[in-house]
Amino acid sequence: MSWIALLLIGVAVADLAHSVWPVRVVPECVGAIAAVLVGLLAGLTSGVDVAALVVIAAVVVAWGQTVTRGFGGRGPVWVPLLLLGVALAVAIGVSGEASPAGGWVGRWLDGAALPVVSSLTADRALLLLGAFLVQMSTGNVLVRLVLAATGTVNPARHGRPDDPEMQLKGGRLLGPMERVFLLSLGLAGHVTAASIVVAAKGLLRFPELSSRRDQERIHQLTEYFLVGSFVSWMVALVSLVLLAR
Structure with missing residues (x-):
């Protein structure tokens, strides 16, 4: 479980860093360093854990590079999707080989004043951290990658007036909030409430989608909304x- 958590943390930190400081190579390096640092703080210092940290750091750097190339039109956009999917599948498959997390993270959790935090194991806490960080920025990246891979949007038109994202403003902010909300409701066992949120989003967006006079434009925006929303919900x-493992 600890290796899965570190992979999610590294990828998420890289994407968050890119949204704040989109300098070449820097964001993915920040994500890789964050994953390694958290792993060391969690006491993952055995030979196999150190080897896993090196692999995770390499995957995070490769993720950032392939995403940048895909959005820049210098490479296929499905490569980062395949990379992350394979890396996550492998991490799940070999998760039983990881040492239990502990170290400074475990000691901090044991001494935490909040009962909700102190009741968590280090492995569980790291996985929760990684999952929620992914909702903040990586979810948006995955949505854009799938939209580009399916031909729903053209990455070269990102930010231009004819970009559907510019027509449905607020999605980049509402998406993370929605995913965090859905994940929180799911963890609390309120799945029905989560489904109400999903239904409400469609009702709130419907007037904006149907207000266009151009039928072709309506179809394009509807496809963008549906594909983007379903991918966003799938991330959560x-x-x-x-987290239910």
Whole structure:
């Protein structure tokens, strides 16, 4: 479980860093360093754990590079999707080989004043941290990658007036908030409430989607909304499944 958590933390920190400081190579290096540092703080210092940290750091750097190339039109956008999917599958498959997390993270959790935090194991806490960080920025990246891979949007038109994202403003902010909300409701066992949130989003967006006079434009925006929303919900759902292991 600890290796899965570190992979999610590294990727998420890289994407968050890119949204704040999109300098070449820097964001993915920040993400890789964050994953390694958290792993060391969690006491993952055995030979196999150190080897896993090196692999995770390499995957995080590769993730950042392939995403940048894909959005820049210098490479296929499905490569980072494949990379992350394979890396996550492998991490899940070999998760039983990871040492239990502890170290400074475990000691901090044991001494935490909040009962909710102190009741968590270090492995569980790291996985929760990784899952929620992924909702903040990586979810948006995954949505854009799938939209580009399916031909729903053209990465070269990102930010231009004819970009559907510019027509449905607020999605980049509402998406993370929605995913965090859905994941929180799922962890609390309120799945019905989560489904109400999903339904409410469609009702709130419907007037904006149907207000266009151009039917072709309406279809394009509707496809953008549906594909983007389902991918965004899947990010939260997959994170919930990982946390239910």
